[in-house]
Amino acid sequence: MNRLPRLILVGCGARKLPHAAPAKDLYTGPLFRAARAYAETHADAWYILSAKYGLVHPEHVIEPYDVYLPRLNAAERQALLAQIAPCLDSLGYETVTLLASAAYCDLVRPLLANRQIVEPLAGMGIGQRSAWLRAALKSQ
Secondary structure, X not given: OOOOOEEEEEEOOOOEOOOOEEHHHHEOOHHHHHHHHHHHHHOOEEEEEEOOOEEEOXXXXXXXXXXXXXXXXXXXXXXXXXXXXXXHHHHOOOEEEEEOOHHHHHHHHHHHOOOEEEOOOOOOOXXXXXXXXXXXXXXX
């Protein structure tokens, strides 16, 4: 059976290191760490959705920041979308799995209209998302 190439987008986290680091290491919360582990084992490629930096490659070094997507105004959200859209277009994956909060999923879903979107964490709270990711990692 042929599997479609899969891209996973992971939502950033509020807990961060106090210094610049590769994006995959900057976020230190347990939910992000679980989503990262899932992405590293289930994706052909994965990126991080950041309210400040847009779509971030896991190896890209970034500075810590305090920007929260739900607090962005309409103009800031449009600027973020304008930053993310060309990056997503250049990646060209047919299947995109979203491992992010509803706010991030709602933000990027319109940019993925021509792709197969998988949202295994949709409708779950933080605890449920963590439990789902841990169970998925254990069942490998």
